[in-house]
Amino acid sequence: MFNRHNHLIRSSLREVNITPRASWAPSTTRAFHVSALNKTLNPSLTGKDPTSATPTSEQAHIERLFAYSDSQSTPLPEKFDRLHAHSLQVYPTTARKTVSALQGHFQQMLMRLTKPKSVLELGTFMGYSAMAMADGMPKGGVVYTCEKDPKAAKLSRELFEEHAYSPSTKNESVKRKDTTIEVIEGDGLSSLALLLERNLRFDAVFLDADKGGYVNYYNFILDNDMLTDEGYILADNVLFNGLVLNSEERQRNAAAGNPSSSSKGKGKKKMAGDGERNSEAYQKFADHIHTFNKHVRNDPRVDVVVLPVFDGLSLIMKKRQ
Incomplete structure (x- = not known):
């Protein structure tokens, strides 16, 4: 979710016309050109600056491959396009946190394959991935999604209410879904503690909240047998x-008391907003992720495979007894 440069709407060159629908819809009708949003699609594979206005030939090639992959995949329903477009209006500088259509479809297919009845998501944002997963789950399945931003939690609740994922849905014009989505508002550990009090265990967990908390969330789930x-x-x-x-x-330099190579000879910039890229600040987030990756790799309780797709996905399972 964080710092996502994947495209936000379908990669085909069609326009998505947005019309007002319920509380989550934009206030005005706008046409969103997918090609204008189709920047660098998989920055983890390029090693280049994804904010560069002029993509390298390698970046352009990867962009074309992702666009091709998306165009050859069955499109998700239009409601997902509208949600991506709405995210751009509500969060113009941070809408990239939403998973791409291709990743959302992958997660939906994963749900269809593994058939989980209970799914936990840490990091709701606008509700795109929760909705995608819910549509792939078997009848009676529940997604418990946790969000600490009150604004995002409110907007996602409205979305789930409008599309009949909420048990309290009052919208009679929409058929009630076979699966439900429950929003838990609060920080990750507090939300996990509330779910533990309810004696809930999960068949699948999507970890996509603040990167500095990954290790703590992971440990809480495994230590309390919530998986x-x-x-x-x-x-x-x-x-x-x-x-x-x-x-x-x-991390080696820090342990030895040496400054990092990325900060030598460079003045530190103040981050004026979430939309600005700051190499030192972003590298620290990456360091949290690297610590998490090592922690999971060295945990004797699990097996893990790190997939170099999208911005990197780790699939983690308990070791078989």
Whole structure:
């Protein structure tokens, strides 16, 4: 979710016309050109600056491959396009946190394959991935999604109410879904504690909240046996724009009391907003992710495979007894 440069709407060159629908819809009708949003699609594979106005030939090639992959995949329903477009209006500088259509479809297909009845998501944002997963789950399934931003939690609740994922849905014009989505508002550990009090266990977990908290969330889930024996954790952004490649050296330098190579001779910039890229600040997020990756790799309780797709996805499962 964080620092996502994947395209936000379908990669085909069609326009998505947005019309007002319920509280989550934009206030005005706008046409969103997919090609204008189709920047660098998989920054973790390039090692280049994804904010560059002029993409390298390698970046352009990867962009074309992702656009091709998306165009050859069955499109998700139009409601997902509208939600992506709405995210751009509500969060113009941070809408990139939303998973791409291709990743959302992958997660939906994963739900269809593994058939989880209970799914935990840490990091709701606008509700795109929760809705995608819910549509792939078997009848009676529940997604528990946790969000600490009150604004995002409110907007996602309205979305789930409008599309009949909420048990309290009053919208009679929409058929009630076979699966439900429950929003838990609060920080990650507090939300996990509330779910533990309810004695809930999960067949699948999508970890996509603040990157500095990944290790703590992971440990809480495993230490409290909140993952079923055949359950799995899908952790997002585990390559973090490829910046994890620099983390080992930075951590060695820090342990030795030496300044990191990325900060030598450079004045530190103040981050004026979430939309600005700051190499030192972003590298620290990547360092948190690298620490998480090492922690999981060395945990004797689990098996893990790190997939170099999107911004990096780790699939984590308990070891078989």
